[in-house]
Amino acid sequence: MSGVDEPTYGFLRNNALSLTFGGLFLITLGGQALSGVAQVNAEQEANGLGRVGLLDYATSSSFLVDVMENWQSEYLQFFLYVFATVWLVQKGSSESKEPGKEGTESDRDQQLGRHASAGSPGPVHAGGWLTAVFSRSLGLVMGALFLLTWAASAVTGWAAFNSERLGQRQDPVTLVGYLGEADFWNRSFQNWQSEMLAVGSLTIFAVYLRQRGSPESKPVGVAHADTGQTG
Missing domain, CATH: 1.20.5 (Single alpha-helices involved in coiled-coils or other helix-helix interfaces)
Structure with a gap:
C-alpha cells in the first residue's frame, strides 16, 4: 500500500x-x-x-444523561443477547445456534480441558475458577457495563431533573426519590424498547434475508430453515 x-x-x-x-x-x-x-x-x-x-x-447533566441513556441501553441489549442465545434458539436464523444445541455445550465443542489447543487463551489452560469466569466473561463484562452506565444515567438524570425543578422554583428530590419518578423510568424504557425491537428484527430478518459476504447473514444460497450458518 x-x-x-x-x-x-x-x-x-x-x-x-x-x-x-x-x-x-x-x-x-x-x-x-x-x-x-x-x-x-x-x-x-x-x-x-x-x-x-x-x-x-x-x-452538563443534560448532555451526559442523553449519552448515558444510549450507552446503557446498548449494553443491556448485548448483555441479554449474549446470555439469551445460550439457551434460546430461532430456527433458520444466522444469529442462533441450531435447535437441539441449547445450553453451554460440551467441553469438546468449547475446546476446554483436554480439548484445549496450544493457542487457547491462558485462562482456558489454568482450569478451576479462572476458566469458569473466563468462559462467562463476555456476558459478565456486558452486564457490568450496563449496570455502570445505568447508574451513571440515574445520577446524571437526577441532576438534570433537579435542575429543571429549581428552574421552576420547586424543591429538588433525592437520588432515591428520583428512582421512583416517572421521568427516570420513561427515559429508561424508551431506550430499552428500541433495543429489543432491533435485536428481535435482526434475528427474524436473518431467517429470510441475506447480505452477501457478511458474517451476520447466512450464505445467499442456504435454505431458510438452515440455522446458525454465516456467510
Whole structure:
C-alpha cells in the first residue's frame, strides 16, 4: 500500500472494523455535542439569555444523561443477547445456534480441558475458577457495563431533573426519590424498547434475508430453515 509501511497496513486491515466504528463513535458523539449546544443556544437566545460554551454543554447533566441513556441501553441489549442465545434458539436464523444445541455445550465443542489447543487463551489452560469466569466473561463484562452506565444515567438524570425543578422554583428530590419518578423510568424504557425491537428484527430478518459476504447473514444460497450458518 503506497505511503503506508506493511506492519501499519497489516494493523489497519486486521483491526479495520473496530477502528472504523471507534472513529464513527467519536464523530457522532462530537456531532451530538455540537448540535446539542446549537439547540440550547437557540433556546437561550429566544429567551434573552446568554450563550452556553461547547465545553460547558458537553459536561452538563443534560448532555451526559442523553449519552448515558444510549450507552446503557446498548449494553443491556448485548448483555441479554449474549446470555439469551445460550439457551434460546430461532430456527433458520444466522444469529442462533441450531435447535437441539441449547445450553453451554460440551467441553469438546468449547475446546476446554483436554480439548484445549496450544493457542487457547491462558485462562482456558489454568482450569478451576479462572476458566469458569473466563468462559462467562463476555456476558459478565456486558452486564457490568450496563449496570455502570445505568447508574451513571440515574445520577446524571437526577441532576438534570433537579435542575429543571429549581428552574421552576420547586424543591429538588433525592437520588432515591428520583428512582421512583416517572421521568427516570420513561427515559429508561424508551431506550430499552428500541433495543429489543432491533435485536428481535435482526434475528427474524436473518431467517429470510441475506447480505452477501457478511458474517451476520447466512450464505445467499442456504435454505431458510438452515440455522446458525454465516456467510
